[in-house]
Amino acid sequence: MHAPPSILPLAVHDLTFVAGGKTIIDRVSFDLRHGQRTVILGPNGAGKSVLLRLCHGLLTPSGGSIVWGGGQPHPERRQAMVFQRPVMLRRSALANITYALKLAGVPRAERDMRARAALAKVGLDRVADSPARVLSGGEQQRLALARAWALSPEVLFLDEPTANLDPGATRMIEEAIAVIHANGTKIVMTTHDLGQARRIADEVIFLHRGRVLEHTPAAHFFDQPATPEAAAFIRGDLIW
């Protein structure tokens, strides 16, 4: 058994997305490499979620290109995504994960073990057999993370995963993200929460009105923002 070639780097070139006559993503270009946690930062409505969905293949670009690993076939099979609002199937927590594993083509014999391992990693092994939909919001988001994790993706997209959570639950999610990163999964996450961006980001893509204004290492971004919009955003001013 040998590891398949990596789907990274991700090369995004002149990416444009238009919906209802409105340009939501406007000629965006950037490269994402293995190893760094990328945080897409920006005010609400900047187009962060749309950009993430374009990269993950849930939306079809109106223009431009998205190339994974120099043209790897089926890159979507090696990615996973966690949404702002977790979508749980009406079945047990464990079954939510084995379902994802089944779709990913994992042999039946392995599914249960892998699912239980993933649940244990997010501290949900006690509720493995509970119906997923009666779990608390924080637990559901951890379950969503475990479901993505169990797939052992090379790239994990997270779209504002803690936007609806209290600080305790947020902390658990962030810790889990740190472990997933440490295990070698590329993290690409959107947030509008500056504190969270500071805690997680290795590099920042600052998005404003559908355009990438900055793409820099995190320390650099927070200390010396290059654009007045980024500076204002970091100061906490309302920008639009």
Next chain:
Amino acid sequence: MRRHRLLTIIGALTIAILAAAPALAQDKFITVASTTSTEQSGLFGHILPLFKAKTGIEVRVIAQGTGQALDTGRRGDADVVFVHDRAAEEKFVAEGFGVERREVMYNDFVLVGPKSDPAKIAGTKDIAAALKKIAEAKAPFASRGDKSGTHAAELRLWKIAGVDPDSGKGTWYRETGSGMGPTLNTAAAMDAYALTDRGTWISFKNRRNLAIVVEGDHRLFNQYGVMLVNPAKHPHVKKDLGMAFIEWVTSPEGQKAIADYKIEGEQLFFPNYRKDGAS
């Protein structure tokens, strides 16, 4: 693989449908298309168990108007037709849809109407005169209007009376377009006259103000005939079982069974089979 599973589903559904027919083709049975008068008067309920006890043949009766019953036979959906409209029956046989037609029994029609009797005809013996008076008085009359044997008889009587009931449509002449019972329900509800076979009338329970106003005229006699659906036209017709039924209802035993059927002491049907075919 996908196609395979689709076939499995279709197969399962088919089995489900067929499973709903218990004992299908397991028992010896024939289907008889007959009229509401014979079924609803309870005659079949009386004679069919006797027939089954003797022959082991179950008779499944579809109670329809005569016109519809003949049509059921014409389409091959029954083995035997047992109805009362001689002209239509003879046409049915002449067209080759039926064979072995025999006259089995008769009952009679009665004219019922509200006790207030707006046409002043109660006690009349002459049905033609009575109908004429109804038309003249423009008293409400409920007609089957469904091409049944009773409807055909009613139209014949109007003709004898020299009245075109169509002229009263929308005013006093009301076609219900339904069976004998529903028509009597309608007549009872709107105090109308109606022509009905005596059997249905005797067992009818929702009479309200209705009572018999004219009876006994020989022109009110109502002949029933039985015939086998032509196996040459419809090969699946159960010829032997159907003939067994026809033989039995025209046998002395069957004829006696018909005569024995009474409601509240009243005989409803009068057997009159004669071997030479005349009646």
Next chain:
Amino acid sequence: MSDITAALATALGLIARLDARLVEIVALSLQVSLTAVAVAAGLGLPLGAAVALGRFPGRRVLIVVLNSLMGLPPVVVGLVVYLLLSRAGPLGPLGLLFTPSAMVIAQATLITPIIAALTRQVIEDAWREYEEQLRSLGVTPRRAILTLLWDTRFSLVTAVLAGFGRASAEVGAVMIVGGNIDGVTRVMTTAIALETSKGDLPLALGLGLILITLVMGVNTAAYVIKEAAQRKFG
């Protein structure tokens, strides 16, 4: 008023002495309608889900047609099935006319559009919630249909019950294709029609009360189970 009290007394009397013919008619009614519901669900659930998820030309037209067919007149269905199953019709050699199978076919035809149309609505709403997540997991259309059907099972119970209600209340179609043969194809509704035409209104209404009670019983049971399951699974 006296008619209604008489009907009630008749109904209670029939139930109290477990009238053998009544039991037979009730059993056949349930057998026919439940089989029809099973068949219609087997067709209508996947059909409704496929229309909900599918993106194909003519889809809007199909939805309108499906919604309109919810109001199919039973008599027309009965007539069409009759002409199909009649010996003179294309399916005549099967010899199904005037059998319970024919009644199942007629009722299933009548309620498949109901189940399909209601299912489409339920599945479409669920798909709005699930689509991104399921597509992210790499779901195939077929798998998505099965997943959504299973996940909306509690809502779909209502769709199936609507079908059952219509099937068991229907008289026009089963009268035509079943023939209301005593002991073979006589069900609650055709028995009610027969007693009405015999002018025995109390007995007809009594049978009607029993039918309503039965349908309410089935609905109550389904509702209780659904509520309990929904509380459990969220």
